[in-house]
Amino acid sequence: MPRRQNFTVLMIMAISAFLAITFVLSFRHQGEGIGSAEFVAANQQAVHIDDGILKGTATAAKLENATLKAELGHASWKLFHTMMAKFPDKPTEDDSAALRAYIHLFARLYPCGDCARHFQKLLEKFPPQVATRSTAAAWACHVHNEVNKKLKKTLFDCSNIGDFYDCGCAEDPVEGKGKGKKGEKDGFTPLTLDDKEGLTRGG
Incomplete structure (x- = not known):
């Protein structure tokens, strides 16, 4: 029984690690966030006030x-x-x-x-x-x-x-x-x- 419990704990840890890495990588592919050059360039607009x-x-x-x-x-x-x-x-x-x-x-x-x-x-x-x-x-x-x-x-x-x-x-x-x-x-x-x-x- 102890081996089965160890195996279950290891599986839970492996799944948690996989989800954490997937979560981090998904944000990495979206650029560096609001400070990134792409974000700034896309949101910089000339201000013309009529x-x-x-x-x-x-x-x-x-x-x-x-x-x-x-x-x-x-x-x-x-x-x-x-x-x-x-x-x-x-x-x-x-x-x-x-x-x-x-x-x-x-x-x-x-x-x-x-x-x-x-x-x-x-x-x-x-x-x-x-x-x-x-x-x-x-x-x-x-x-x-x-x-x-x-x-x-x-x-x-x-x-x-x-x-x-x-x-x-x-x-x-x-x-x-x-x-x-x-x-x-x-x-x-x-x-x-x-x-x-x-x-x-x-x-």
């Missing part, structure tokens, strides 16, 4: 939780203004197009549906200003103030927006770049806005 995608209907439902809505708003405005503060002083056409697309997609995909729809209406009335970092920051401050008016909140003094939303640029040295003119840190001029920068229409 106005239908950029300005399409907001996708999110209404956000009922007031606390969550407020927290999301604070975090989103911080991201939004910090992004404007980090935008190049002299952006390329691609930089400006990317920021303009981001702003429209931000509005469309914002997780609070009624907020998103309101922001999209603001974008129709006040199109994104993306010609320079200063105009982008001034535009963002103006639009934020439009939201604050609707919510009956205190308005920002846009000339101080660079101080309020610190981009952290002084702590972000770029290798090989020295100091430029006074007030410039590693080729990055401090964000200062005056009343003339507050243009709200056009590109």
Whole structure:
């Protein structure tokens, strides 16, 4: 009897080993997975975003939780203004197009549906200003103030927006770049806005 039990155990082990090897080999023939060159090549597509995608209907439902809505708003405005503060002083056409697309997609995909729809209406009335970092920051401050008016909140003094939303640029040295003119840190001029920068229409 012991021989028959040993034989049964050996058969079970052999079958298990065969199944394990077959399982591993079946995946090997499918390529190296999502990191493989074949997978990447098959799934790399040029991104062409038309106005239908950029300005399409907001996708999110209404956000009922007031606390969550407020927290999301604070975090989103911080991201939004910090992004404007980090935008190049002299952006390329691609930089400006990317920021303009981001702003429209931000509005469309914002997780609070009624907020998103309101922001999209603001974008129709006040199109994104993306010609320079200063105009982008001034535009963002103006639009934020439009939201604050609707919510009956205190308005920002846009000339101080660079101080309020610190981009952290002084702590972000770029290798090989020295100091430029006074007030410039590693080729990055401090964000200062005056009343003339507050243009709200056009590109």
